[in-house]
Amino acid sequence: MQEKLEDASRQLKFRSSKTGRDLSAAIGRICREIGRDGITIMHVCGSHEQALAKYGLRSALPPELDLIMGPGCPVCVTDLPEVDEAVALAESGVRIVTYGDMLRVPGSSKSLADARATGAKVDIVYGVHQAVELARKLEEEVVFFATGFETTAVATAAALLGGVPDNFLVLSAHKYVPPAMELVARIPGSRVEGFLAAGHAATITGWGIFADFAAKHGMPVVVAGFEPLDILAGVARLLELVRDRKAVVDNMYPRCVTRDGNQRAQEAMWKVFETMAGRWRGIAEIPDGNLRLREEWSHSDARKRFKIDMTGLWTQAPRARVDRCICGNIMAGLASPRDCELFGHECTPEDPVGACMVSSEGSCRIWHHYGGHPDLSDI
Amino acid sequence: MKRGTEEVVALRHGAGGAAMRRLIQEVLIRDLETLPFEGIGIAAMDDGAALRVGDRWLVLTTDSHVVQPPFFPGGDIGRLAVCGTVNDLAMMGATEVLALTCAVVLEAGFSLADLERIQSSMVEACREAVAPIVTGDTKVMGSGELDGIILNTTGIGFAHRLILDSGLMPGDRIIVTGNVGEHGLAVMVARHELDFEGELVSDVAPVGGLIHRALVAAEPHERGVTAMKDPTRGGLAGALHEMAAKGKVGVLLEESSIPITPQAAAVGELLGIDPLHVANEGKAVLGVDPAVADKVLAALRDHPLGRKARIIGRSIPEHRGRVILQTGFGRRLLAEPQGELLPRIC
Numbered sequence: 001m002q003e004k005l006e007d008a009s010r011q012l013k014f015r016s017s018k019t020g021r022d023l024s025a026a027i028g029r030i031c032r033e034i035g036r037d038g039i040t041i042m043h044v045c046g047s048h049e050q051a052l053a054k055y056g057l058r059s060a061l062p063p064e065l066d067l068i069m070g071p072g073c074p075v076c077v078t079d080l081p082e083v084d085e086a087v088a089l090a091e092s093g094v095r096i097v098t099y100g101d102m103l104r105v106p107g108s109s110k111s112l113a114d115a116r117a118t119g120a121k122v123d124i125v126y127g128v129h130q131a132v133e134l135a136r137k138l139e140e141e142v143v144f145f146a147t148g149f150e151t152t153a154v155a156t157a158a159a160l161l162g163g164v165p166d167n168f169l170v171l172s173a174h175k176y177v178p179p180a181m182e183l184v185a186r187i188p189g190s191r192v193e194g195f196l197a198a199g200h201a202a203t204i205t206g207w208g209i210f211a212d213f214a215a216k217h218g219m220p221v222v223v224a225g226f227e228p229l230d231i232l233a234g235v236a237r238l239l240e241l242v243r244d245r246k247a248v249v250d251n252m253y254p255r256c257v258t259r260d261g262n263q264r265a266q267e268a269m270w271k272v273f274e275t276m277a278g279r280w281r282g283i284a285e286i287p288d289g290n291l292r293l294r295e296e297w298s299h300s301d302a303r304k305r306f307k308i309d310m311t312g313l314w315t316q317a318p319r320a321r322v323d324r325c326i327c328g329n330i331m332a333g334l335a336s337p338r339d340c341e342l343f344g345h346e347c348t349p350e351d352p353v354g355a356c357m358v359s360s361e362g363s364c365r366i367w368h369h370y371g372g373h374p375d376l377s378d379i
Numbered sequence: 380m381k382r383g384t385e386e387v388v389a390l391r392h393g394a395g396g397a398a399m400r401r402l403i404q405e406v407l408i409r410d411l412e413t414l415p416f417e418g419i420g421i422a423a424m425d426d427g428a429a430l431r432v433g434d435r436w437l438v439l440t441t442d443s444h445v446v447q448p449p450f451f452p453g454g455d456i457g458r459l460a461v462c463g464t465v466n467d468l469a470m471m472g473a474t475e476v477l478a479l480t481c482a483v484v485l486e487a488g489f490s491l492a493d494l495e496r497i498q499s500s501m502v503e504a505c506r507e508a509v510a511p512i513v514t515g516d517t518k519v520m521g522s523g524e525l526d527g528i529i530l531n532t533t534g535i536g537f538a539h540r541l542i543l544d545s546g547l548m549p550g551d552r553i554i555v556t557g558n559v560g561e562h563g564l565a566v567m568v569a570r571h572e573l574d575f576e577g578e579l580v581s582d583v584a585p586v587g588g589l590i591h592r593a594l595v596a597a598e599p600h601e602r603g604v605t606a607m608k609d610p611t612r613g614g615l616a617g618a619l620h621e622m623a624a625k626g627k628v629g630v631l632l633e634e635s636s637i638p639i640t641p642q643a644a645a646v647g648e649l650l651g652i653d654p655l656h657v658a659n660e661g662k663a664v665l666g667v668d669p670a671v672a673d674k675v676l677a678a679l680r681d682h683p684l685g686r687k688a689r690i691i692g693r694s695i696p697e698h699r700g701r702v703i704l705q706t707g708f709g710r711r712l713l714a715e716p717q718g719e720l721l722p723r724i725c
């Protein structure tokens with residue numbers, strides 16, 4: 001705990017507003033050099049959105065620049081049938097453990113929280129190791145509903161490789177970001193001209209992983225950290241690349257990210273997982289977008305151990321309001337929470353309609369927490 | 380919140396935000412008689428009521444206190460109950476307390492030694508606040524029927540000039556009397572038994588004496604201190620939202636001017652809780668006419684409880700009812716805290 005506290009204090013030092021103003025000015029200058037309206041860049045990470053909202057960074061960007069959030073919330077893109085699998089398992093009496101953010105994410109007719117309220121065994125953990133510990137203490141089967149991008153997939157893999165008891169099983173809903181970037185870059189109507197990649201995932205994958213993407217789509221990628229200055233510096237660099245039409249990758253987070261990343265973590269991840277096509281909620285079917293357990297790990301795979309029957313959940317009527325949720329469009333970069341008529345009225349963190357209002361990484365939740373507007377230009 | 384089809388009270392209805400305001404307005408004070416006399420009544424939803432008595436105002440306020448855990452770094456529920464009521468009086472301009480009452484509801488099984496500790500801490504707080512408790516009431520309920528102890532205190536005092544939380548005018552400076560966020564975060568750390576070094580301590584203290592100095596310093600000026608509120612539940616953000624809404628002005632804050640200790644900032648960061656959203660129990664937010672702002676600030680800083688007082692912003696004619704935070708990197712709206720604050724525990 002104490003270490004974390006010192007860490008938090010250290011981070012506070014990356015917040016000099018003088019440097020911030022210089023960077024904003026540089027961003028304004030580069031946009032003028034680009035010389036047109038509607039310059040659009042996308043980040044793909046809830047932590048980036050949090051920092052943008054918390055520090056009011058969008059108000060420091062010129063009006064001709066649009067910095068939007070893409071599919072950067074793993075909880076939000078967890079698909080209905082994936083939630084349904086967990087709910088169905090829980091309702092059949094199996095103990096489910098998962099991250100707190102997953103609890104209230106709606107499935108086709110129920111969330112895990114709903115299942116728990118009617119007696120299902122659902123526990124919250126802060127990390128996979130806690131789930132493994134729980135399995136060690138219990139006789140019954142413990143299913144870890146594993147969600148998240150590369151960063152948490154690596155943790156799940158490490159836990160399995162480290163040895164788990166027989167009664168510990170994984171229901172994987174892990175997602176893999178690079179293919180989602182591919183898809184979003186090609187979405188008809190997308191105006192995205194460059195990507196700001198998430199620093200923490202890149203500490204694992206390395207920035208080199210984006211090189212092919214940049215070349216293939218003719219689009220620059222800049223890896224950025226999460227302090228306000230990291231983000232502004234990342235945006236400035238990305239805009240330079242847009243201006244110069246350089247479809248390359250640059251690393252603006254060198255204090256944490258290297259070209260090749262953490263090789264051992266990658267090896268661990270690919271030893272345990274392989275990619276498969278999967279739906280990302282509200283967005284599309286993404287080739288290679290999901291991570292499933294490899295054949296060798298069948299003995300720990302909840303989908304192999306149990307026959308999961310979800311049909312019971314599909315006969316119940318879905319909640320009416322869900323139809324009006326535009327989470328999917330928001331995550332595809334085609335809309336913003338401001339475009340949703342339920343935002344802040346019928347949909348709030350206490351009574352969420354869509355996953356984007358449930359997860360602390362969802363843009364609706366983040367906007368709501370930080371005052372409801374990404375900047376002050378429209379009020 | 381719904382149970383089946385029936386609407387029920389939820390915890391957020393007690394959290395000091397918009398939900399609580401709705402519950403009070405739509406259910407609790409609906410159809411209550413209006414005042415038969417001159418003064419400030421319940422409809423104003425201020426810190427207390429004020430009744431005209433001769434050329435003075437009799438200010439009256441009441442507050443029930445529950446806190447988990449009842450003992451926390453820097454104080455306990457006894458000190459909290461005295462200070463809460465004394466401070467509410469002060470916020471309306473009644474900086475000298477005439478008398479307090481105290482009602483105690485206890486759960487069977489509550490430790491007598493703890494009760495004695497709470498009682499002596501009330502005695503001490505009363506001494507500091509120069510406020511006598513003159514009558515009281517005691518009830519005991521069955522085990523499990525409440526969580527340990529509830530303390531209610533009621534207070535009366537006189538004010539020569541009433542100060543309302545609706546008095547902000549465009550241009551007024553906003554002053555906060557010291558570091559914010561400490562009570563709420565200290566209680567949260569104690570409640571979740573998190574173990575941090577370099578303790579975070581509640582600021583719970585009676586601020587009547589401090590506020591008295593500010594009022595005297597502002598006195599010759601006809602407006603002087605224009606509005607006051609103690610940033611308890613809902614924190615600085617909640618208090619400023621209320622002042623902005625009632626005063627029909629906007630509030631512009633300079634984030635870097637808001638006094639927060641590095642310790643509180645770091646704990647807030649770690650728990651995912653905004654220190655501006657959590658309760659303070661020994662602080663006040665003042666709206667002050669710009670002509671006397673420096674004098675009031677100096678007077679506050681001259682008092683032991685006001686050493687860290689700062690001007691943190693000003694009220695503006697635009698953006699009525701909103702609080703805008705200048706972060707040093709950009710600007711954003713400061714959200715009004717909505718419900719229960721749930722820490723993210725890593």
Ligand code: SF4
Pocket residue numbers: 324325326327330337340341342343344347352353354355356357358364
């Ligand atoms: S505000 Fe709620 S309903 Fe609207 S898009 Fe966001 S999550 Fe969906």
